[in-house]
Structures are given as structure tokens and as C-alpha cells.
Amino acid sequence: MEELELETKRRRTFAIISHPDAGKTTLTEKLLLYGGAIRLAGSVKSRKAQKHAVSDWMEIEKQRGISVTSSVLQFDYDGHRVNILDTPGHQDFSEDTYRTLMAADSAVMLIDVAKGVEEQTKKLFHVCRQRKIPVFTFVNKLDRFGKNPFELMEEIEQVLGIRAYPMNWPVGIHGNYVGVYNRQEAQVELFERDGSHGQSVLPSTMGNVSDPAFRETLGSDIHEALCEDIELLDMAGDAFDLEQVKSGELTPMFFGSAMTNFGVRPFLEEFLKLAPPPAPRLSNEGEINPTQEEFSAFVFKIQANMNPAHRDRLAFIRICSGKFTRGMSVYHVQSGKNIKLAQPQQFLAQERTIIDEAYPGDIIGLFDAGVFGIGDTLCQENMKFSFQDFPAFPPEQFARVQPKDTMKRKQFVKGMTQLTQEGAVQVFRQRDSAVEAFIIGVVGALQFEVLEYRLKNEYGVDLIMDRLSFSVARWLVGEESAIKSMKGIDSGMIIHDIKDRPVLLLSNEWAIRWVSERNPDVEFLEIPENSQGI
Template sequence: MSIENLRNIGISAHIDSGKTTLSERILFYAGRLHRMEEVHDGGGATMDHMDLEQERGITITSAATCVDWGQHQINLIDTPGHVDFTVEVERSLRVLDGAVLVLCGVGGVQSQSLTVDRQIKRYGVPRVIFINKLDRTGADPMRVCEEVRARLGVTAVLMQLPIGLGADLQGVVDLVTMQSVYFDGNNGEDLRREAIPESMQDEAAVAREEMLEQLAMFDDELMELCLEDREISEEMIHRIVRRATIDLAIAPVFLGSAYRNKGVQPLLDAVVGYLPSPGDCETTAYASSQSPAITQVDETDETGQPEEELDSDSEEIDQAVQAQEGDQNEIQLQPDPSATLVAMTFKIVDDAFGQLTFTRIYQGTLERGGTYYNQRTRRKERFSRIYRMHAENREEVDRAEAGDIVAVMGIEANSGDTYASIRDFCTLEGMFVPEPVIGVAVRPQDRLDEDRLTQALQRFRREDPTFRVATDPETNEVVIKGMGELHLEVYLERIRREYKVVVESGAPQVAYREAPTRAADFNYRHKKQTGGAGQFAHIVGRLDVFDGTDDEPFEFEDNIVGGRIPRQYIPSIEKGFQGCLEKGPVARYPVIGVRVELNDGSYHEVDSSDKAFQTAAAACFRENFRKMKPVLLEPIMNIEIECPRDFQGAVTGDLNSRRGMVLSSDMAGEICTICAQVPLSETFGYATDLRSLSQGQATFTMELDCYRRVPTKLQEEIVSERRDPKKPGGVGTQYSTSA
């Protein structure tokens, strides 16, 4: 298939917006399924193939499939909507060329919609928007479009109008062809196009004019035709919409109800018509610091045979050399099957058959049995099998070309690794991985199960970059960390089911941070004489405060002039300071927000060394950090709650009792949406409490917003608990058995 006819897209949304139902309809209309599966049916949706997904009615892991639509092939990834599994959305969008953002016609732009929007923008992914659930009471696509423009800052261009809303939803008006579209047959599979109902003709004319005015902002020829009131062809509209979408200037908006089988086929037409092919996308890689032109391969491969030396005149080396001579060592990859292979691994799944690694091919051809270089480890690995995936089912293929998304076996990769035909060729930019915000200590109920628990934790850590496993050096307890209670709850349940290990867990532990509140000057001299060569290092400067984050917890400013400290020692000084950030003096939590200004110092020609300066920096930090009056910071969560109007007061009062701050409270019919900020430590067990408050009628989502200073009295309690092993949160943990 021509690469122009290939589409790599993801479906993303706030939880319970109908995203997986939409995926199921796409599979049905494209001929992949012969009967529709429902998320809440006993059998569960095809794309939600895990038992836990089918039982809970939510998507936990992203699932990939491919379908044919007309002359096009669509590689489709259905992603989770719950914020605890947001890394699945993150790594999917990193390798996709386009996205369908699904919004609820009643709920509109919700908390996870904002998160997905940030992820889409982070990777520059063009999108179309599908406003779903227009069959529900209170649905209002016009209001949702305004929310998209106001809250997401996206130019939403309405391409359709609904024919009826709620129980009266019948079809849509196509504003390009100016026809009404109805979805007949038992499952909406038969499209019927007719003239626009007379009662809607004026409304449709106004909506089309608004659409053309928006598009004219991106095309001078269209602007001229609009001003002259001349006829505008459908082909011109399609061309402009496609170009503006790929340029990230607009997001075309389509309407329907996936559950009622309305609006899905026009959405698929938009996917192939407006979203880019791999050939429309620019992909930049970065040449390795050791290019093939400099480092010749002269070691043996896995078989013990000498590896083939690279031809210094090869096109591959020329490409890397030209990149190194260009700006920032950049390589512009070409979706050419005959070029050097460049591929990226983005998801890992371990099962009974071995490690399955999902891979996006950006350039070249991947062949079964071929050997390629992991650009991180510089090791040559054999790709023993290549599969096209359909949820949990596999279709083995002999090769995959530029633009394809496949799963492979035989390699030991991490998420985000780059593979290429030759070693030290290039590296693709990795993906953003958020830091965990919650942790619990775990141990097997039966000590004989320790090995199986370790095996399970190692597997899940490989699969999920946001799932962390560490051993507390003070208590020797195993601590697992993740994005929220549900995240860890799912993994504990999977350990019980898949490994037959009953796990006992401690109380949730909040990932606090320590941060300074004032600056401190330092003048530290390290001198040690033990016979023979001694140690000498002298550093002078200032420890200052800045708004640090987990991604950038530390800044180092080198102001040394005149050779007061030789240049080769500066990295060791920085390393010494940075090494102290892992565990602060207040309560042994990580330190953020420290800037080091190194202004002066001295050295000894014989006794100074990297080790001496690193030791001096570490000792200097420990001596001076308390002078900066450090405090504890706690994670603050954005929480969005939907509940019936009758429970608004009870829910708001409960939030206030949790040190929460209500930001807004909006009504849509009988449903109230409450947005608030609450400390993470106050949210443990909130799902159960909210069910009780609302008689099971309220739902909520949470995501990390920021870190904020802990109140003084609470900080004293936290520090006391950390130092007293008998208290909850102390170094000794009270365990309970997982359900």
C-alpha cells in the first residue's frame, strides 16, 4: 500500500466519553468485526481485552489494531481515559501522526480532556474532534465547541450540524456538501443522503457561512471567493481543511453518537481525508555523538563471527555526517522503505510467549530475522518475529516498512529506544514520563512467594515507565510507586490473578518534596591529609531558591573566572551538589528548587582531584541546606466531580473538610460539575466516600497540578511520623492484605 494511503491515529478522551465504544464501531463498519461488542456487555469490548478492563468497564492499557477504509489503511490505537494510566496516552501520541479527540456532548471539555490536549500539543499531533453522546439529554454541541475554543485554545471548525438532539437525534447535516446524512439499517451501516430538512435550511446556511469564514483565514483564494460571493467547490474546502489541520491551525469538529450508531462513517472519512499520512509528517532524529564515520564496527556479533565493517562511502554514513555538520546534529528522516532503518519502541508487553515490543518505523524496512542496533545500548539484536496486532490477537508478517506500527519479538528494549540498521547512527527524541505521586510498601503474605512477587514487579516496571519499584534502605521494604490509587490497585490485583500471589500492602505514602525558602552563602574548604597524597578543595558561592520541578529540580551556575578552579573539576562540583538532592534533611524526601552559584574557590596542584571537589560540594550542601529553612511540599491534585444537583452541597462541604479549594461549580441541566484542588494526602479512599455521599451517583477524576507548601503543624506531624517507626507513614509499615 502506498504510504499516502496510510494513517496512524489514536483515539483519546476523558474517561467515559465513549472512546472505546467509538473504536468498536470503527472496527464494525470497517469489517473487522461481524457483530458489535459493548463496553458494559458481559463479553466486553474487543479493544478492552484484559479481564480487569471488561469487569470495570474502563480502558487500562492502550490497544492497537488496523482497519481498511476505502483505499486507506488505518493503524488505530485506543488509549485509556483515566488519568492514572495517562502514560499510555503519552507514549501512543509520541508515535502517532494524528488523533481523534472525543468529547462528551453533555460534559464537554473535562479535566482529562485538558490533559490529552496538552499531550497532543506536546508532540504536535494534528487532530479532528468528535462530539459524542448527542443522544443524551442535555447534549449541546455548540456549547462544547465554544469550550474547545475557550479552554483548549483550539480553532474548532464545525463541519456538521445535528438533526435533532437527545432522544430525537436522527442524523447530521454535512456543511461541505449541504446534504443531510442518515444512518439506516439495524446498526446504522447504510448511509442515506437527502436534502436538508426545510426547517434547518436557514440554520445550515448560517453555519456553512461561519465555517467558510473560519477557513478563509488560512487561504487567500477562499477569502477572495467569499468576498465576491462566488461558488466554492467541495474539493477546495476539503483541500483547505486538510492543509489547515495538518498545519495545526484548526481542528475539524464532527458530531454523532457512537452508541446509537450515528456519525461514525463520516468521522472515518475525515480521518483519511484530513489527518496526515506518514509522508506528510516531518520527523527529526539526532545524530549520535559517535557517528559511523568515526567509529568503525570491529567487534563480534552474537554468533562469535566478526561483524561486517561499514563502507565509509555508504549513504548511511553520509547521512549521519551531513547531519553532524548541520544544525544541532539533526537528521530529517524520510518515510522511504529503501533508506536506513530507523524505528522507535514505545510499548512493552510481557506475556507467556515472551516480550512483545510495539514499534513505530519511521524510515527503512524492518525484516523478520533481521538484526538491528539499539542506539542506546549499541548492541545488535535479532528481530525474530514481526506481528500486526488486533487487540490481543496477532498476525505474523515477514516485513514492515516506513510508516508502519507493528509488534516484534526477540529484542530486549526499553520504551523509547531507537533502533537503526547501523550502530551509532541516530536517536529519536524520547517521550515525556510523569513522576509518580503515590507509593505503598508491599510484601507477599507467604514468604515462599517472594520470588514470584519480584518477577511480577520487574515485569510491570518494564511495561510501565510510571510504575516504579524501590527498596527503602532504612527498612528494607519494597515500595511500589504510581500515578494514583487506582493505578497501584490494578497492579496489585494483576499480581494476585496472574501470579497467584496474595500481596499485603501498607498505607499509601505521599511523594512529598523538600524545598528551600531562603538563600545561603557558602565558603567551604575540604582538607584531608592521611599520608601520601591528600585531598584539598575550596569552593565559594551561594545556594539560592528557584521554582524547581521534578523535571528540573536543580540549577548550577558556573561563574569561575581566571582559572581559580580548573575547568576539569567543575562537573565534579556539580555532581557533588546534585547527589545530595535524593534525600533531604527535613524528612528524607527528594529536594527540589535549589540553584547553586559557584563564584570562587581554590585548589592544590597535588592534592586536588575530582573526588576531593565532589566530596567538598556534598559536605557543603549538607552543612548549609538547613540554613535555607527548607520546608515540605505536598502534591496538589486537580479534581473534577460530576454529581446530581441534590448532592452539590454535601460534596462541596466534604471537599472543604479535606483542605480543598473549590475553583468552580457549573450546572448543566440536573448535573453539577465541581472543579477543585485538594492535597493528595486527603484523597485516599475518596472513591468510597464519594459513593456514600452521593448514593453512588457521582463520579470524579484527578490529576496532579502542582506542589504546594505543607502547613507548619502538618509538617511537624509528617516529620514525626517519618522518624517514629511505630506511626503510620514511619519507617516501619503496618500491612493489610489486598482485596
């Protein structure tokens, strides 16, 4: 088997999705611990002290204890090259998560054992289903009291419409769990409580469920309950079918606790066996196969100022086909220019390594002088195709922003431009306005806070921010004269996006319907033309 095919087959590139506080950053960190990428995990609970999760690098994330940007983390385990895309859990940053899912081949859905399937989980699961990527479920926080595992299975099936197949099963009664039962191996793994609060790899004991010694160790009540559960699962459950997993009809389900490392290693090993390697990608020229010789990639994230000392800006690209080599020249479809990729980097959060080569499924960072945009395609010059459009999302909250100090106008414009290119906010202008200001559109209010924080700390600009009462945006398509003479928009505002397309802001959906009925010559679009949902 040739090198390109071999390297592609051993890649596993996945995103972790969940509702806020389900333990996503902790699980990411523990996968790194078991992968040998870090020696000691900094407990996320001790954020008030000096330790912070490895994947949360932005200062505001450390202060608030949330992830607001997607981290890219890579390590090797058991012959596989693992690329983890750790996405923001907070719903206010769902755009970044959706874009990151475009770069993933599968997803790990994290569910809190006490809370079950929550709102943000539903939305993100829907995106995975639309993209037809396999979803693996990790039920977290088994070190705490939670729902009955059978209840959780039923909830996943009813709420998300996907059947769940437990790969392992928690051993214990009423939320007091001591280990997991591996259904394939018919083995119990008991975890020792070592008092390190999950900072190091947990020792464990393996054995067969029918072994009398295990009955004695577990106690007869727990042993009998486990045997009954196993019998129920075997009688009532469907057979495991990998093809159904790949087609998104079945989710393999694992139980554990990321905080205490309970069940993490069995999950990682089984996941790497079952998860798919990089798949073909859709372009305007048809499918692009990962093992074809010609290099191709797309930009799914741009991040400015990852290293405040250098004020740098990085474009994260997902390699889709061919072998990447340092210093290679590629064609940038959107600018129509050839670009030399001179300093490619791979990441363990803030720790970077210059790399010489990479393969399909790998995520690399490129220094960007403002050339790249989200969704851009890189390929060989003789190919000249574009990967399918990235999702665009209508903003739901708006504010007018301007610098407090008019002398800092230049830094303000630079900061706003860079954050727009990152996709952190959507920027609009109001024509013929007496005030020289930007109108900012966001999906969630926390994005305003991050905007304010980053402009102050990265560009030295304090903002005046006036929140607007609009909650609905529609892109307008029609003759210029028809748009200028629109009826019934007195309570709204017409602004223009960065491509100078007109956008109408109104207070609610009812107002949009009322205006659209009175202006039949104008089309009202939720997302601009040439963009598409996932």
C-alpha cells in the same frame, strides 16, 4: 512512485483521546466494524454479559469496564492502511496515553455532547499541541440529549484555544437528532433506527437539503432549524484550511453516536482523506524521513503476559522509516547489539498475525526477552542515532510493597521488574532499610489496584501494600556529600530509582520549596536528567 513511498502515503496512524466514559472504546470498535475488521460489535454496555469491547483484552478491564492499557488495532479501508492506537481513558493511566501519543501522527479527540470539554481531554489535547499533531474532533452520544452544537464550538475555542470547523452538522431539535448534514456535499444523511443497538452497520438515506421530499420527511420545524443553522455557519464561520489543521490551529469537527453507529462512516471517510500520512521524526542526528531506505523504529510500549497461556512479553514498535521485513537484523542502540526480528506480529486486540513486511506508520509487536525498554531506538547498524527522549512523569502517590509469602520473593522481584519495564509503575528502593521491600510510585491510585491484580494473577504473588503519605518527588543532583548532609528533610524520605539516582519524597510543594531554600548546593528536578517532557 516506488513501493516505499506509496505504502507510506496510504498509512494513517492515530490515537483516540478523551475523558473517561466519553465512549472511546465504543468508537474504536465501530471504526473496526465499518472497516470490515469485525462483523458484529459487542456492545460495551453489555459488559455484565459475555460480550466485551474488542480492544479491551485484560481481565481487569472487562470487570471494571475501563481501558487500562493501550491497544493496537489495524485494518484496511478505502485504499488506506489504518492503525488505531486505543489509549486508556482513565486519568490514572495518563502516562501510557502520553507515550502512545508519541507513536501517533494525528489524534481523534472524543467529546461527550452533554459534558463538553472535560479535564482529562484538556491535558491530552495539550500534549497533542506540544507535539504539533493535528487533532480531529468527534462529538459523541448524539443519541442522547446534549448541548447546543454552537455552544460546543465556542467551548472548544475558549477552553482549548483552537478554532473548530464543523465538517457536518446534526439534524434535529433539542437533542433529538435524526441525521447529519454534510457541509461539503450539501447533503443530508438520515439514519434508520434498526433496533440492533449499534451491533451492525446502520442503513442510511442520502438526499439534498433543498429536496421537498426531505422537507416532508424531516418535518417543517427540523428542516427550518437546519436551514437557519447552515446559514449561520456559512455567514459567521471561517473557510476550511487544511494547512491550519496540519499546524494544529484548526480542528475539523464531526457529530455522531458511536453507540448507535450514527455518523461513524462519514467521519471515518472524511478523516482518512484529511489526516496526514507518517511524518519525519526528530533524532539526535536531525530529522529522519519516513521514505528513506534505511529502517528505523522506536519502542513506545511494553506489555507482559498478553497471552497468559504463554507468559509472553511484547515490545510494541512504531516504524519510522524504511521497509520492515521479517527476520531482518537491526541495531539496538541502547544495548549496542544487533538483534534479529524473527516473529513480528500485528494485532486486532488479542488476535495476532505473524507478518512478513511492514512500512512507516505501522505498529508491530516483537517478542522481548527483557532486552527492550520504552523509548529505545532500532535502526540500521550504519546509522546509530537515537530518537528524541520519551516523556517522563513524576509520580504523585507512593506505597511500600512486599510479598505476603517470603518464599515467593523470586516471583515478586520478577513481576516487579517486568511491570517497571512496561512503565506500569515506577520502582524505587530505600537503602539501609531493615525491610526488604520496593517503594512504588504511580500517577494515579488505580495503578496500585492493577499492580496488585496483575502480581496475583500473572505471578501468583499476594502483596502487602502500605500507602505512604508523600505526594511529591524530586530527583536530587549535586555532590554526594551535599545530598547526604541535606537540612530539613526529617519529614521526608530519600529513595533511589532503578538507575540508583537519589529521589526525595515530601508531602507537598511547599515542603519542597522550604527544603530547596535550605540546600542551595543541591538541584531539585521534577523529572530525572536525560528525560524530557513532550
